[in-house]
Amino acid sequence: MDMDLQLKQVTEKNFFDLINLKSEEDQEKKFQIFERFVGSNAFFIALASVNGWTCKAIYDRETLIGFATHGLDRDHDRYELVSLMLGHQFQRKGYGIPAIKLVIEEMKEMYACDEIYLSVIKENEPAILYEKVGFEPTGEIFQAFHPEPIYRLKV
Numbered sequence: 700m701d702m703d704l705q706l707k708q709v710t711e712k713n714f715f716d717l718i719n720l721k722s723e724e725d726q727e728k729k730f731q732i733f734e735r736f737v738g739s740n741a742f743f744i745a746l747a748s749v750n751g752w753t754c755k756a757i758y759d760r761e762t763l764i765g766f767a768t769h770g771l772d773r774d775h776d777r778y779e780l781v782s783l784m785l786g787h788q789f790q791r792k793g794y795g796i797p798a799i800k801l802v803i804e805e806m807k808e809m810y811a812c813d814e815i816y817l818s819v820i821k822e823n824e825p826a827i828l829y830e831k832v833g834f835e836p837t838g839e840i841f842q843a844f845h846p847e848p849i850y851r852l853k854v
Contacts, residue, residue, distance in 0.1 A: 702794065704801050706755040706767070709744060713756050716763050718744070720786040743768040743782045752781060753809070757798050764789040767802045771810075778810050780817040795828045803832070807854050815854060818847035 709717060718741040743766070747754045752770030756763055765785040772779040783802060785794055806815055817829060818841040834850035841847045 702759050702797065704764075704794070704797050705758050705760075706801060706805055707758055709754045709756055713763060714744075717756055717766055720763060720766060720784070722784045722787055722790075740766045740782075740784070747781075753805075755802070755805070757785070757794075757801070759789075759794070764794055765798055767798070769802060769806050769815075772816065775816075777814060777816050778806060778812040780806065780815055783817075796832060799828060799832050803852065803854065813854055815852045816849060817852075818843070818849045820845045820847055 707713070718739065720740060744754050746752070747768050747770065750770060750773070752768050755767050755769075757765035757767060763786070765783065767783045768781040769779065770781060771777070772781075780799075780802060783799060785798065803815060806812065815834075816837075817834065819829065829850055829852075832852070834852045837849045837851050839849040841849055
């Protein structure tokens with residue numbers, strides 16, 4: 700598949716498209732703070748505004764396909780890939796690993812960090828992609844609405 704992935708700013712122009720991008724088709728008719736495996740994009744945009752995190756729209760050329768949030772986890776003094784999602788219509792099409800790598804590259808440039816952390820809901824099978832790019836379980840558990848194992852990538 701020929702793709703041209705880019706991270707773009709969240710703007711007035713793409714805001715509503717972003718908050719309407721859902722990770723599962725059955726979420727299309729709902730507006731919720733949390734979907735089954737991920738907080739809504741609206742939730743992460745709001746959370747980023749109070750935590751000083753960066754939100755990015757993920758595009759393949761001119762098509763919005765996903766969303767990511769990253770920044771400093773002040774509680775643990777480490778950089779975290781807070782959220783990454785692909786719209787359900789773009790899943791299982793080869794976007795996952797390139798999208799993760801693109802966000803990791805931006806984080807390395809922005810923060811000059813040597814480690815990146817993330818947490819996933821255990822039942823979120825697609826999250827196994829994170830291991831394919833080098834994230835390893837730390838043994839820690841982040842207790843959010845679900846117990847979420849924490850992973851670390853040494854960059």
